[in-house]
Amino acid sequence: MKRYNAWLMIILLFLAACAPNNNEEEVVQEEDSGEETSIVPSAQLEDENYRMILPYKTSAARGVINNQVANRVDIDEFEQGLRRHSKEVYDPDRYFFQEGQYITESMVLEWIDALNPQVEEGAGEEIHRENPRYLSHILEQNFLVQGEDNTVSLEGISIGLAMKSVYRFQEEIGGPSYYEDISEEEMMEKADEIAQEVLERVREIEGLENVPVMFAIYREEEQSSPVPGNFVATTNVAGDSSSIGNWQDVNEEYILFPSDEGSDKYYEDQELVTSFGNEIAEFFPNYVGVIGEGFYINEELQKLTIEIPLDFYGKAEVIGFSQYVYGLVQDMFPDYYDLEIKVESSTKMESLIYREAGEEEPTVHVFH
Structure with a gap:
């Protein structure tokens, strides 16, 4: 019940943040x-x-x-x-x-x-x-x-x-x-x-x-x-x-991860995306890989967007996976750039986890 209440609070905070004045x-x-x-x-x-x-x-x-x-x-x-x-x-x-x-x-x-x-x-x-x-x-x-x-x-x-x-x-x-x-x-x-x-x-x-x-x-x-x-x-x-x-x-550019260009220009960022994918693969056997996109200004990362394609068999599975990714974000990704992670099935976006630069906690939204 405590986990459920925490999850509900995250969603409510997201909705409140998005509501215009x-x-x-x-x-x-x-x-x-x-x-x-x-x-x-x-x-x-x-x-x-x-x-x-x-x-x-x-x-x-x-x-x-x-x-x-x-x-x-x-x-x-x-x-x-x-x-x-x-x-x-x-x-x-x-x-x-x-x-x-x-x-x-x-x-x-x-x-x-x-x-x-x-x-x-x-x-x-x-x-x-x-x-x-x-x-x-x-x-x-x-x-x-x-x-x-x-x-x-x-x-x-x-x-x-x-x-x-x-x-x-x-x-x-x-x-x-x-x-x-x-x-x-x-x-x-x-x-x-x-x-x-x-x-x-x-x-x-x-x-x-x-x-x-x-x-x-x-x-x-x-x-x-x-x-x-x-x-x-x-x-x-x-x-x-x-x-x-x-x-x-x-001086700005978009870089695909993983890619040869990503490895050559921004090796540490590519390794982070790869490690993130490896963590997911360890617990979810139907995982096929992540696709990352980095936006750079003057060779400094401004925003990292990651897409995770997965097949799900119920909303509980989506929520559980999103909670897992939420934890990985807190453990693995620094907070000096915007981060956006899209969890997608074959038919739609299932959830969105994002964090603006400088924020401590990510925000999560599960789509219904």
Whole structure:
């Protein structure tokens, strides 16, 4: 009974931590929007997250990214990572987030075609290799500020450029696929040219003539990669400028564990993930292995995500296994980085154990 009560308390604490503070919401009006009014929620899920204006407006280029970026993990990281880097420029305590409202679907598709090398159909393998399509997608995000007259106005935008690390092409429809690696140096040279052209086009859009712009360059991983690519550079353009300045290098990466790259670059972290898997294998015979993903900034681990695939035969088994993993987390993993462990069956996620950097106790949630 004591164990059951302890387990119940863990779940209740998790639910309490996730519940937003339902303070009174604030009604505001967007500038130059006629009679349209919006609601600014008073609560943030976390201090470092942006508040979003309601009713929620989807992107003017909604869904285009799904056909432009081939790898699902790249799509997620490109969108979330652009917002993460935007925090360095647009403080979440002051700015509100809104999906891009200015660069439309037709603009994105037109710009991507215009900014990539043009190769005629049937031009041949060598011509394709010499003229790869560097640019996959253009992503816009908007940041608004509330004024004294109870209105919100656009005060900055972020634009992400998704660039290929591997160019995949066919000489003819239905023919074999070929691949051409693109070095990071070559990619950045082209990204600088593309960013300048995109900025000039942005300045021609009504409402964006004098708005600050943060550009971020994202380098995609190959299409079959289990981990996403990463941002490699950012630059800020003042509202009165139409020129791209110097780029600031971004040193971040995602590493798969176990892998040769993980062993070569971050041996101790890979050994920890391997040892964690060995502990599980000792007590659960149907265990097949763990998959780890480390996110690093300046070669320092920021977040470790581990997936544990297992088949279960009842909820009691899920709870028992989650309790066991909870104990391993406390015994094995240091607390200077975020940790997230997903326990998954063949049909769904069964439980989640996570701990934010600096916290002593993990939080557990068992799904029903």
